[in-house]
Amino acid sequence: MPTPKKGPHLASSPAHERLMLANMSTSLFQHSRITTTLPKAKRLRPLAERLITFAKRGDLHSRRRVMRVIRNKSVVHRLFTEIAQQMEQREGGYTRIVKIAPRHGDAAPQAIIELVTEPVSAKQAVVKEAQAAAKVASDAETKPAETAPQAVEAEATATKKDDEKQAE
Known part of the structure; x- marks a missing residue:
C-alpha cells in the first residue's frame, strides 16, 4: 500500500x-x-x-x-x-x-x-494494431529500399568489369 x-x-x-x-x-x-x-x-x-x-x-x-x-x-x-x-x-x-x-x-x-x-472498443484496438503494423511495415520497407539500390549498383559494376575482362 x-x-x-x-x-x-x-x-x-x-x-x-x-x-x-x-x-x-x-x-x-x-x-x-x-x-x-x-x-x-x-x-x-x-x-x-x-x-x-x-x-x-x-x-x-x-x-x-x-x-x-x-x-x-x-x-x-x-x-x-x-x-x-x-x-x-x-x-x-x-x-x-x-x-x-x-x-x-x-x-x-x-x-x-x-x-x-464496458469492454474496450474494438475499433480502438484495431486502430492501435493497424498503426503498429503500419509502422513496422514502413520500417521494413525503408531499410531494404535503402540497401537495394546500393546492391543493384554494386552488381551492375561487377558485371561491367566481368564483361570488360572477357572482352580483353
Whole structure:
C-alpha cells in the first residue's frame, strides 16, 4: 500500500487513512461503485487500480499482496475471477470518478467512483494494431529500399568489369 501523501489528511493518522482506503476498496470491489467525497475518491483510485493490476497477474504472490489490503476472502476471489477477467483487455483506467451534487449537510463535494465494465472498443484496438503494423511495415520497407539500390549498383559494376575482362 502506498505511503500516505503529504499535505491535508483524510483521517486522523496514516494508519487510519490506510484502513479507511482498504475498507473503501473492499466496498468498491464488492458493489462495483461507491459514493464518497471527491478527495477520498481521488486517493482511492490509484490503490484500486494497483489492486486490479495485481489481480490481472493472477499468481499466488499477487493474491497475497492483495490480501494485505483486502481482508475479505470472498471479495478477493471476486476480484481475481470476475473483475480481472473483465479488465483483461484494458491496459489501465479501470475506475471512473464522476462528480455529483455536494452533500446537503456540509456541502462537501461528492463523487461516485465505479469500475469501468464496458469492454474496450474494438475499433480502438484495431486502430492501435493497424498503426503498429503500419509502422513496422514502413520500417521494413525503408531499410531494404535503402540497401537495394546500393546492391543493384554494386552488381551492375561487377558485371561491367566481368564483361570488360572477357572482352580483353
